[in-house]
Amino acid sequence: MWENLDRPPLDGRALTRALVDGPRGSWSRVDVVARTGSTNADLLAVADTAADRTALIADVQDAGRGRHSRSFTAPARSQVIVSALVKLPGVPPGSVGWLPLLTGVAVVDVLRTVAEVDAVLKWPNDVLVRGDESSGYAGGKVAGILVEVASTHPVVTAVSGVGINVSLTEAELPVPTATSLQLAGAAVIDRGTVVRAFLRAMGSALDEWRESGWDTAPIAELYRSRCDTLGRRVRVTMPGDTELVGVATDIDEHGRVVIVPESGDTSPVAVSAGDVTHLRALDA
Structure with missing residues (x-):
């Protein structure tokens, strides 16, 4: 039995039914582990043999890494920690850098529609929730994205990692400029709902990108319209x-x-x- 009743573990079987086996399934495999060092590192280690669209989700991550190898930790089951291994056959080498931006668009859209918070992008790979002066809520960084390329031959294979602060309290925030869905007054703070919605959105975005012949112009337009950095x-x-x-x-x-x-x-x-x-x- 877990210690915090407000932070239950994720149900891996339910996620597999929804994302792999169900009529809306678009993922090859979805695994949930109680604890690991880094979900990105785990998928990079098996990138040569893993199937396209393999997702790994952790209840606790002990050695999470952000950009520039910055480490971060959070209380158990307080975040959505998910990494997705994707294979991009035929993608031009110069277009691989759009994967973190595409991932960011998917995260923002899920947080806006499912959690109902005012999420925006901060270039290149942060997701923020805007503050609300009327309520005194300051806003802050709610999610980060780290994409790492495993190989470029014979097929470009990359791992897109996402960490979303879900139920962290103010005292648990790693830095004063961070926030969580709970602190932002989100309509939904169930981790299973959030990760399921994100992987569905990510799957759809990848489908559209591939069907477009890896055209980056639509991604650029989506990103610009959600990017709070522009004009600042x-x-x-x-x-x-x-x-x-x-x-x-x-x-x-x-x-x-x-x-x-x-x-x-x-x-x-x-x-x-x-x-x-x-x-x-x-x-x-």
Whole structure:
């Protein structure tokens, strides 16, 4: 028996019936484990033999990794921790970088429609819930995404990992700028419902991308319309600790954020990797 009655374990058999065996099944395999180090690492280790659309979900993750190998932990069964192994036959090598953006669109749409929170994207791979001044709710980061490529030959194989804060209390948040679905007043905080909806949305998005011949233009439009970074004054810390401050004006055809610097050469700069901070008008 689990210790916290408000945080029950996920029902792996129910998820398999819904996502693999049922009439709406679009996944080859869905496994739920009580505990692991990293769901991404586990799928990367079996990428050569695992079937396309294999999903691994953990109740507890002890060695979770974000971008730049940043570690994160959370109380048991307080998050949705899911990694999805996908194979993309025929995808152009330059288009693989759109997988994290496609994943982000799927997460935002599920949080908006199922959890009924005001979720938005922060380039490149964070999902935020907007604050509400009338209620005093500050908002914050509710989910993160990490996509890792396992191989490019003979078929591009990648693992898309998602961590969604579901029932964390304010005292349990890893940083003050984080939030959870519970703190955001979500209509649904059942992890089984959230992960089922996400994997269905992800499956549909992958189907549409493949049927389009791996066209990235529709993904770009979906991403732009959900991206709260666009139109904002931002600071981007790039590899090598180089900083760029300016206004984010677009997501280009390669998935890069386009910044118009506010000083020096004001020619637009397309940034492919970096940490973005949303700034207020008077922030330095």
